[in-house]
Amino acid sequence: MTTVCDLLVRADQILTQNPLRTVIEQGGIAITGDTITDVGSWEEISNRYQPVNTLDLGNVLVMPGLVNAHTHAAMTLLRGVADDLPLMEWLTKHIFPVEQHLNRDFVELGALLACAEMTRLGTTSFCDMYLLEDATYSAVDKAGLRILGGEGIFMFPSPAYPNTDRGFEIVKELHAKWKNHPRISQSVMPHAVYTTTPAILTRCRELAEELDLPINIHLGETPTETEQCLKAFGKRPVPYAHDLGLLSPRTTIAHAVDLTEAEIDLLAETGTVVAHNPESNMKLASGIANIPYMLEKGVRVSLGTDGAASNNALNMFTEMTSCALLHKVHSMDPTCAPAQSVLDMATLGGAAAMHRQDIGSIAPGMKADMIALDLNAPNLLPLHNPVSHAVYAATGAEVRMTMVSGEVLYNDGTYLRIDYPALVAEIRAVRDWVRSKLV
Numbered sequence: 001m002t003t004v005c006d007l008l009v010r011a012d013q014i015l016t017q018n019p020l021r022t023v024i025e026q027g028g029i030a031i032t033g034d035t036i037t038d039v040g041s042w043e044e045i046s047n048r049y050q051p052v053n054t055l056d057l058g059n060v061l062v063m064p065g066l067v068n069a070h071t072h073a074a075m076t077l078l079r080g081v082a083d084d085l086p087l088m089e090w091l092t093k094h095i096f097p098v099e100q101h102l103n104r105d106f107v108e109l110g111a112l113l114a115c116a117e118m119t120r121l122g123t124t125s126f127c128d129m130y131l132l133e134d135a136t137y138s139a140v141d142k143a144g145l146r147i148l149g150g151e152g153i154f155m156f157p158s159p160a161y162p163n164t165d166r167g168f169e170i171v172k173e174l175h176a177k178w179k180n181h182p183r184i185s186q187s188v189m190p191h192a193v194y195t196t197t198p199a200i201l202t203r204c205r206e207l208a209e210e211l212d213l214p215i216n217i218h219l220g221e222t223p224t225e226t227e228q229c230l231k232a233f234g235k236r237p238v239p240y241a242h243d244l245g246l247l248s249p250r251t252t253i254a255h256a257v258d259l260t261e262a263e264i265d266l267l268a269e270t271g272t273v274v275a276h277n278p279e280s281n282m283k284l285a286s287g288i289a290n291i292p293y294m295l296e297k298g299v300r301v302s303l304g305t306d307g308a309a310s311n312n313a314l315n316m317f318t319e320m321t322s323c324a325l326l327h328k329v330h331s332m333d334p335t336c337a338p339a340q341s342v343l344d345m346a347t348l349g350g351a352a353a354m355h356r357q358d359i360g361s362i363a364p365g366m367k368a369d370m371i372a373l374d375l376n377a378p379n380l381l382p383l384h385n386p387v388s389h390a391v392y393a394a395t396g397a398e399v400r401m402t403m404v405s406g407e408v409l410y411n412d413g414t415y416l417r418i419d420y421p422a423l424v425a426e427i428r429a430v431r432d433w434v435r436s437k438l439v
């Protein structure tokens with residue numbers, strides 16, 4: 001007795017990231033609609049199902065699509081415009097001056113480039129905070145990825161709004177416009193403690209509770225932020241955010257670098273999720289988040305690239321490598337940040353950051369978001385341990401196939417939704433515009 005399904009995927013290796021962290025050799029995955037219905041050996045799955053289509057991927061490692069837990073997609077347009085500077089100088093003298101001239105078309109174009117980059121490098125979902133976020137949603141709608149996004153809320157005008165009141169209205173309008181989209185979800189996103197007021201943060205929390213949305217904020221990124229917060233509000237960023245009711249299971253904080261152990265305990269107690277951005281933190285010399293202590297205390301930790309202006313790539317494979325290596329050398333302990341923990345951050349941790357239970361692993365009931373790595377690539381030979389390869393050896397260049405919601409978005413060098421040559425031409429054309437806005 002066979003059951004009908006839309007698609008059967010066959011692969012030499014399947015790294016499931018299920019609760020037992022099972023790896024299946026000669027495996028099969030049954031997909032119906034946008035959801036995985038069954039996973040097992042190819043023999044049992046192919047006997048159990050009658051598929052409409054079959055996708056035999058051969059000698060590949062199929063694994064869950066990676067989740068980029070913190071980025072600013074459209075900042076791909078600013079990649080490489082200002083490097084080798086500290087955060088506050090980089091932000092106020094180089095990034096904000098260009099961003100005030102951004103319009104919808106540029107944001108959509110930059111976000112589409114980000115989607116092309118992430119699709120190519122095996123990321124299927126991302127959390128995104130930016131200006132004119134509606135344009136980013138349009139890019140994601142076209143590109144086929146999954147997003148938790150939000151309009152950045154500031155105490156000053158942004159290209160999206162003349163005042164913060166209008167900013168809050170935009171958050172509500174975006175929620176109403178996109179809430180039924182199968183791949184686009186919304187969060188309330190105050191930018192940071194140094195770009196908002198207590199009243200704005202309180203309003204963000206109330207709006208998130210009213211609409212039952214997550215909250216994302218940059219918090220505890222640098223010692224300078226801590227100093228400014230102490231000076232302005234008499235508290236360090238984490239206690240300040242906690243006193244305003246912002247720390248809770250609905251909140252994901254990006255960076256969490258300049259935190260005391262007591263403040264990390266507070267994250268654990270409140271169920272707050274952390275988005276760790278090791279490469280951005282290294283490049284801006286912001287510091288090193290105490291991830292080993294967070295994991296020991298049971299804080300849910302995810303992994304992100306941050307924007308392409310401070311990384312400068314949206315590559316979750318190299319981010320995993322950097323994460324593992326950084327914490328080993330910082331602690332002088334090679335057992336610190338083991339490969340499985342780091343892979344968990346980039347998959348299941350990312351699901352927590354996006355406040356979803358249906359992504360991050362290959363198991364029945366999960367969304368069919370997966371990628372395939374070429375196991376004939378020289379840097380992935382021989383195969384002893386797929387988790388080791390994913391974290392330490394892969395660069396993203398081995399990704400042969402990227403699938404979201406059961407739909408193949410990229411296959412053997414070809415984008416199936418994005419007109420890549422046209423995108424390249426458009427990006428080349430806006431380079432001079434970006435340069436003209438640099439001070």
Ligand SMILES: [Zn+2]
Nearest residue numbers: 218254306307
């Ligand atoms: Zn950021």
